[in-house]
């Protein structure tokens with residue numbers, strides 16, 4: 582947390598200039614050489630980022646794609662998901678988690694969220710396993726890592742793949758082991774909104790498996806390992822060198838940024854604890870990546886309006902749960918089926934959280950929330 586003390590008049594959700602900091606000039610020089618080299622797609626630059634990201638997560642391989650959604654799709658195709666194979670995930674995730682299942686040919690099976698952690702309800706996930714289930718797909722939502730031991734235990738017992746949607750959880754960990762390193766594979770997003778962000782869409786799949794990493798190389802590259810020899814029905818989803826260079830530069834700061842996000846979150850928790858709001862649980866032994874900081878209140882919409890009026894960029898993630906999204910109407914889910922997900926959709930509000938947030942902005946946001954609830958300023 583930076584303690585520059587200028588009274589803010591607004592609080593943003595992102596500050597891209599701060600993300601580049603002193604690295605910008607060197608990065609721009611490197612981008613210029615990439616532009617002149619013509620080595621635009623995959624290339625050594627992407628290979629270098631893949632190795633660095635795999636090391637950061639603590640796995641053998643990372644394979645870079647055009648987006649986090651594609652990392653999921655390519656991964657499902659590479660592990661051989663067949664039409665009708667069931668994949669279990671939770672109703673309060675982001676659209677892309679479930680769209681990827683469907684686009685890869687699988688059948689999404691939803692369970693509800695846990696009311697405390699806002700993550701997959703593990704008991705419900707266990708009960709939802711059938712003879713057609715191929716995979717469990719927990720989402721480390723908002724940056725909080727899903728307790729993976731119970732998920733892995735269900736996987737071992739029922740012979741299932743465990744896939745992590747780690748799109749929001751770069752740098753999160755449990756017992757020192759990074760989110761993304763537990764499952765058969767994990768998908769990360771580097772969308773500009775994410776804790777590690779490209780200058781456009783980008784994503785990666787990470788895995789311990791040599792075979793899976795090899796299969797992904799063809800699945801992301803039109804089915805070919807060798808040019809013009811299309812061995813399988815692949816899509817076209819390769820990262821480009823410019824994104825890889827941006828990501829390589831930012832990766833060096835990610836650990837520091839995660840600690841800074843945790844400091845902001847801790848300040849919010851302490852300075853708002855006496856108000857009628859609750860927070861996503863924070864459990865012993867985990868590092869939350871705090872992609873988003875959620876406050877929960879049954880007066881969410883009015884609070885949002887109040888804070889927006891003060892210039893504070895709050896946002897709702899996500900206002901409509903998966904089972905009520907029109908795109909998924911073919912699955913016949915009904916209103917009321919996943920009550921926790923429905924309540925969360927009405928009660929959660931994301932306060933701005935950035936690693937570069939000065940104390941003055943944190944206090945400004947806190948006082949905005951306190952003012953709404955009639956509390957004394959901090």
Ligand SMILES: Cc1ncc(COP(=O)(O)O)c(C=O)c1O
Pocket residue numbers: 648649650651674675677678720746748749769770771772782783784
């Ligand atoms: C939970 C979750 N899954 C998947 C994705 C898809 O990532 P992308 O936007 O890079 O396709 C995102 C990000 O948008 C996400 O938040």
